[in-house]
Amino acid sequence: MENWQEISNLDQYDTPLFVVYEDRIKQNIEMAIGLLSGEVSRFRPHIKTHKMGEVLELFAAYGIYKIKCATIAEAELAALNGMTDVMIAYQPVGFKIHRLMNLISGFPDCSFSCLVDNLETAEAIAAVAKDLGLGEEIKVYLDLNTGMNRTGFPVAENVVEFVNNLRKIDGLKFMGLHIYDGHIHDPDPAVRAARAKPAMDKVLADADELIKQGCTALKIVAGGSNTFTYYAGIERLECSPGTFVFWDENYNRLIPELNFKPAAVLVCTVISLPAPGLLCVDLGYKSVSSENPIEKRVVFPWNDDLSPIGHSEEHLTLKHIGPREYKVGDRIYGLPYHVCPSCALYEEAQVVNNHQIEKSWRIKARDKKISI
Known part of the structure; x- marks a missing residue:
């Protein structure tokens, strides 16, 4: 070897x-962008893998200014290092809602969004923003459960009706749909694609209906490293892998087609x-x-x-x-x-x-x- x-x-x-190799990180970023045919606008990498401001600076050098993260600390790090569009792929509950509001207030030049999967939590987010006099709509994505059974509104149910109810909540701005399907990790990419396709077909159909009903700027953020190969071929999607930046032995074995x-x-x-x-x-x-x-x-x-x-x-x-x-x-x-x-x-x-x-x-x- x-x-x-x-x-x-x-x-x-x-x-x-813990040692990282800067030239290889750059090569991985370039390869990921290449899988998206150079469309950086479709790339929203997750920063959970590296959690480093210097890696975000490397992203920016390639024109990447929107990212996905899981924690308030990761979101703050992103804002501190020049990212302008930060999705917190997590539903804030309890005191975390207040932290989100402080984040939004503290970094007015950065656009933050979060996930929701039920109307009660969505209403709580809107209520806290109103009580604090935030003065702006809180951007939210609907998190969809496509089979991982970790978080999300069930994709097989009436997504359109849910979104229409979500849009009625004063103080929130509906941005789009989010899915993460980490349960799909078959070594054969064709099998992975076949398992992901039924849920994605439903997501795309729901998105089309919502666009007809006025959600003209709707975005769809989908997947991680395991389904990156499949989703990269669907032009409507923003892809959000994270592990690609360092790669690891697990994905090296599970996703042999990615180099x-x-x-x-x-x-x-x-x-x-x-x-x-x-x-x-x-x-x-x-x-x-x-x-x-x-x-x-x-x-x-x-x-x-x-x-x-x-x-x-x-x-x-x-x-x-x-x-x-x-x-x-x-x-x-x-x-x-x-x-x-x-x-x-x-x-x-x-x-x-x-x-x-x-x-x-x-x-x-x-x-x-x-x-x-």
């Missing part, structure tokens, strides 16, 4: 490290050789996402003689089969299986150019709060 990951000045850094480059690496150090055929590294589950079984947390493609067998807070025990000899102090490069939550475990990313760590980027929106 090509040793693109090697870092010449690694001896100047402690581990575990995004791994752009994030975990670096760890051998700290002990506790028994024959075993070694231990400092990559505990505080340093790599561990929601999956142990064999699906981190892979070591440059050390295929190693396999994880034990994991705890600060330690990862690896079984070693083969002639290669390891010693305490050796550095080992791994690829996270799920990069998004792995990234969020680190305060900063070390940035590599030309095989050297040149700088660091703060993973600022890993915090629950920046200022709002």
Whole structure:
């Protein structure tokens, strides 16, 4: 395997490290835009994967100024770094509604929107805005449940009627429809497309009817990385993948037709050789996402003689089969299986150019709060 990951000045850094490769990030952004035939206007990348202002600056360099996010902190980071159209792909409930209003007031040059999936919450959002004297309509998208059963108004029900009732709520501005179908992750892209198509046909038909009824500027924001290939071919849609920016081993296996480059690496150090055929590294589950079984947390493609067998807070025990000899102090490069939550475990990313760590980027929106 090509040793693109090697870092010449690694001896100047402690581990575990979260490392990103700037040239590969740029290549992934360019590839994503290419899948949309260069139509940046249809691209609304999710920032949950990276949570970094510097990556948003890279987006802006490619003309990308609208994004999707999940938290108030991510939305604030976007506004702080030049994004002008920020969709919070989350329904604000309780005190989070007040935080949203503070965000809207604090960044008047940025257009914020959020999701709703029931009229009661929509009315609560409008009521808070009115009580605070916000003086502007709150932009909302209807979140649709297309089978993931996590959030959303059921797509099979009367979406048009719901939207018409939503549009009657004073103080809200209906922007369009949103779907996320993370339950569709078959390796065959044709199967993924076939599973996504029935719900999308219904979404498009409902959108057509709503446009006839006066929603002339209606937008449809759809999917993540798993259905990006399919939705990129539907010109009416804004696509919102997130993982593409760093890519990871999970999607590398699940979505073989996408050729995004791994752009994030975990670096760890051998700290002990506790028994024959075993070694231990400092990559505990505080340093790599561990929601999956142990064999699906981190892979070591440059050390295929190693396999994880034990994991705890600060330690990862690896079984070693083969002639290669390891010693305490050796550095080992791994690829996270799920990069998004792995990234969020680190305060900063070390940035590599030309095989050297040149700088660091703060993973600022890993915090629950920046200022709002």
